[in-house]
Amino acid sequence: MKKYLTKRNILLTLLLAFIIIQFFPIDKTNPPIELNKDFIEITQPPAKIASDLKTMCYDCHSHETRYPWYTNIAPFSWRIKGHIDNGLKHLNFSLWSDYNEEQRLHKLDECVDMCTKHWMPTLDYKLMHGRLSDEEYTELATFFELAKIKKSQAHNFDYLLGDWKRTDDDEGNQTFESWRKFGTTEYRGHGYTLKGVDTISQELMTIKKNNNEWVLGVKLPNESEATYFDLADMDATSFAFSSEQNEFPKHIEYKAEEGKLKAAISGDGMVIPFTFVKK
Numbered sequence: 001m002k003k004y005l006t007k008r009n010i011l012l013t014l015l016l017a018f019i020i021i022q023f024f025p026i027d028k029t030n031p032p033i034e035l036n037k038d039f040i041e042i043t044q045p046p047a048k049i050a051s052d053l054k055t056m057c058y059d060c061h062s063h064e065t066r067y068p069w070y071t072n073i074a075p076f077s078w079r080i081k082g083h084i085d086n087g088l089k090h091l092n093f094s095l096w097s098d099y100n101e102e103q104r105l106h107k108l109d110e111c112v113d114m115c116t117k118h119w120m121p122t123l124d125y126k127l128m129h130g131r132l133s134d135e136e137y138t139e140l141a142t143f144f145e146l147a148k149i150k151k152s153q154a155h156n157f158d159y160l161l162g163d164w165k166r167t168d169d170d171e172g173n174q175t176f177e178s179w180r181k182f183g184t185t186e187y188r189g190h191g192y193t194l195k196g197v198d199t200i201s202q203e204l205m206t207i208k209k210n211n212n213e214w215v216l217g218v219k220l221p222n223e224s225e226a227t228y229f230d231l232a233d234m235d236a237t238s239f240a241f242s243s244e245q246n247e248f249p250k251h252i253e254y255k256a257e258e259g260k261l262k263a264a265i266s267g268d269g270m271v272i273p274f275t276f277v278k279k
């Protein structure tokens, strides 16, 4: 009987299979690039970060995939294509502006996570392209973290503007708050509480940009200088300022919600909520 399972035959069959699968190449067309939607264009990182993103992330997370020679060889090409398709599904830097605010913040959070844990790029990719140094990972993570805040700083606080009346006052008290805008980077607020005709408390507030960072200053009539709080969090309809040095409050938050303004001052386990409606 003839022997079919010889070493030679097995090798020949494998070779034939290898040749045949080369007739099933991967699709290497990149979708068109719209620069105005691109993450790097929008966030304008320093050159080093931009180049790290391009060389270490953009191959699987953008429409600018480069296909080196080994992506011509099946079955590796299939595995690579799988990574690219899957990577793009999770995160596409080329369509960054199509994500809404919440999605962007979430993606940025995940990017910070991936870089701090050194989980991206994938293992295969690191083998072929080399890896980022610990320092480069830290730089990337810091940049993603910063992009979260920068992004929100494009917003403003215009929802504060107008004259407000508190709806959850103590019995017999009436509290009011008014906000006006000065230029594009300063808001001034005046809050006061009346008991009968007497003003029992009063404060002046300013939200302004200081060296590119928003700060909130609060000044009581008997104080010569305002107490300043740093921006801790912000999105399109809310913000939070904090100062760990201040005795009380340590945190001041506002949120615009269905025509109302909800605020809270808090610290050391105590929270005082405020709800305002337009006067």
Ligand code: HEC
Pocket: 053, 056, 057, 058, 059, 060, 061, 082, 083, 084, 086, 087, 088, 090, 091, 107, 110, 111, 114, 115, 120, 121, 122, 125
């Ligand atoms: C070789 C392709 C490849 C490269 C290069 C790559 N990624 Fe990914 N990335 C993927 C794949 C595949 C997934 C989906 C993983 C999964 O299924 O959980 C992913 C997922 C992600 C996610 C989403 C995680 C989640 O939980 O949804 C983030 C964020 C991410 N990558 C960031 C990065 C960053 C930042 C870089 C560059 C430093 C990078 N990736 C480089 C392939 C890649």
